[in-house]
Amino acid sequence: MSRNPRNPIFPAGVDLPAAGGGGPLVRLWRARSELLLVLTLALVALTLLTATQQGRWVPLLLLTSAISVPAATRMGRNWIAAHFWCVFSRHRLQRVCLETTMHTRAGRIPLVLWITPTTTGEKALILTRAGISAEKFEAYSEEIAAACWARSVNVYRHRTRAQLLIVEIVRRDEVPGADAPGLDRLYGRRAWVSLRPDLEEPPDLRTQVMLSQVG
Template structure:
């Protein structure tokens, strides 16, 4: 039996199409992976070209540019924080596919942007017609479980109801350097859907990268 009436927005006997979307939407979902593949391909081709021509300085400079950040704590923390951003984005999309947070045509909301925070990640989401922020709030526990996190909080924009923030909380707050966050895009006009969340999230607050060994 459903925890919340909003957890099942379609009749139980209704046959829905398999969740899916157009080519552009699918490419948008894997944009980070495509950029990484392109950068890696360019990196390998540059190294091969330099070594074949007997030029070793470009090889040394490029390998140093990659290896030096990897052996520093700051570099490892940056990689870990953005790894979790990519993982959270995919887990959010998977949750939409596995629940009713998609339209009758099978389209899921778009994760427009995601950034590290002091406690985890925050994702800016644009919903599709027929889906609201309240639907995400009804599935907050499923989102937290899918993202391997402690909890998930949902905030909607005061003016544009189709825009919402999903805050994934996976650790205690950590101090750190300031980050642009999402505030520069849409300001601070966010409303918490849960009564125990008194204030909208301050997206411009500084965050710390998760510490890795």
């Protein structure tokens, strides 16, 4: 009988720590985007307040223009929306780990090291904890897709480092030009193996371009 990764991995009748445990550094890492945003807003507000008190209107106009102009352009709005979904998906991935068996006996969940926008959604680079594998993420792919408000989820394991995996969140059709330099460029597509036999391995980006030109 093959093991079902969805089955509970903890013995019944044993009191375990609440899931989501971690030290202060882990909690700060999980909230890094929100903390950076709050720090940036506080710095901007302090700069504006200082400029107005000193009667210096030129720095005030330059700063407000630097903030408002990108938000008024289509490219700026797309960038903001793409990174909003990255933060949203990161928190939802962590919530799925808390609500399922994808955490350790001590209540620790896998670390989302990095998440980046793609042409179809987002890709998250994840470092698993002891006792958790890429196969478990694949077993919970439907739960992850539902939690992230996405169409589907694909899981890829690193060829030589089983503790690293990529969760690809597909939420829309491919949008040309929406891809950002991220996981593919840093780690390469050939380093990852799909856990689904019916899903072909992601081709190299140059191969994709060549095939589209030939077609």
